[in-house]
Amino acid sequence: MRKFKKVFTSMPKRRMAVYLFLSVIFAYFTKFVFQGFFQYLFLSSVTLTSLDSALADIIGPGKYYTYLHYFDMYSKGIFFFIFMIYIYLFYRYEKKKQYLANLNNILKETSFIAEGNFEHQLTVYDNNLDGLVKNIHNIVDRLKEAIEEERHIEHTKNELITNVSHDLRTPLTSIVGYLRLIEQDNYKDEVALRHYTGIAYDKALSLEQLINELFEYTRIQDKQLQLNMQPINIAEILGQVIVQNQVYFIENEMICREEFANVTLTVLGDGERLARVFNNLILNAIHYGKEGKYVDILTEDFGSEIAVTVTNYGNPISSIDLPHLFERFYRIEKSRAKHTGGSGLGLAISRSIVLRHNGTIDVESNLDRTSFIVKLPKYAGEID
Incomplete structure (x- = not known):
């Protein structure tokens, strides 16, 4: 009716x-x-x-x-x-x-x-056409999402090319420049020659590191990197990374303070990749927290997951930089010079590795401290 x-x-x-x-x-x-x-x-x-x-x-x-x-x-x-x-x-x-x-x-x-x-x-x-109209709206929404995704991919690709070109050109220019001086015999003596070759070698190493990090980041993003998942004692892997970086603590006159949970915290993961994550966080804490003299590493048990917190007491990260910290090629110092930062891929690689382990990585920063918090699913079994 x-x-x-x-x-x-x-x-x-x-x-x-x-x-x-x-x-x-x-x-x-x-x-x-x-x-x-x-x-x-x-x-x-x-x-x-x-x-x-x-x-x-x-x-x-x-x-x-x-x-x-x-x-x-x-x-x-x-x-x-x-x-x-x-x-x-x-x-x-x-x-x-x-x-x-x-x-x-x-x-x-x-x-x-x-x-x-x-x-x-x-x-x-017409109410009888509600279903048709709804389906058309769904198609349009998906089409908009596909177009936006395509634009984002295109923008990301252009940004990647720009950043890679810049970071590759900087050391390559130095290598070519010093090798040209050597080729033209434009040096005073053997000491100058060794100085030029040393600089070229250092630049070549930084170039190699950038290429390797870029290659690794691409493999992780494209899910091409196969993870060797095994039960891992998180305290043991952190201890190994701390020992490996002890020389950097001494060079920068800093002290690493550890506070590990009383219970054994086990995660299912790739030990080499997780070590890469914690190594990167510790090196960042040393680099940006020199003024604070201390780097604190804390492990906590939250039942279904474990947390690893790396804290330094240097200058805080601004609220502008904080949301972009895990983006590739993003640096807090905008100069892009080697002595003020690395390739800009370290934190992006760390985030990708943590995500591949079904975990999360976050950062908190205030006037007193800056903390990176990695959370990983807890493994219920036992380590062999």
Whole structure:
């Protein structure tokens, strides 16, 4: 009934009046035709005529005409029934007409969207087309996401090429420059020659490191790097990394303070890759926390996961840099010089490795301290 009312109320009043008028006319005409047909059939039949006379004699003329009056009332009901049939037919015609018109409007709007106007929302003209409109919106949303993803990939690729070109050109320029001096015999003595070759060698090493880190980052991102997953005692791997970096603590006159949990904390992971993560965090803490003199390494047990926190007490990281710290080639110092920072890939590689281990890595920084927190799923088994 609601749909019936909606169709008729949505059409112009003049058209609705025409439909009502035609329904009345057609109902009268149909009733007239049927009545004429039955009257002709009744009068042309001797049996039916005799039966009518016999009924009048049996029940009496008064009651007979009363029954005829009731029959007349029934005939009005028949007229109303026929009238409603015509109303329904006009309703079906109008509904189909509106449906096709709404569908045509949707086709026009989808053509407008196809021209690149992806923000346009289709107008819902008919509840029966809700499913179609919803599916079109879903397709448009996915198309927008695909386009945005493609743009992001293109932007990332261009940014990668720019950053790599810059970082490769800097040491390569120095290598070529000093080798050119050597090739042209443009040096005073053997000492100068060894000095030039030493600089070229150092630059070549930094170039090799950058290429290796870039290669490793690409492999991790593309899931090409296969991890050798084994149960690992996190305290043991941290101890090994701390010992390996002891010389850097001494050179920078810093002290590493360890606070490991009393229980054995085991994770399922690739020991070499996780060592790379913790080594990078410790080197960063040494580099940026020299003024604080201390690097604190803390392990904690949170039930289903373990946490490793590396804290230094140097200059804080600004709120501007903090959200971008794990992006590739991002440096807090914008100079891109070697003595102020590495390749800019260390933290990005660390984040990728941690994510491959189903963990998280975060950073917190304030005026007192800067902490990197690595959380990894806890392994329930035992180390062999």
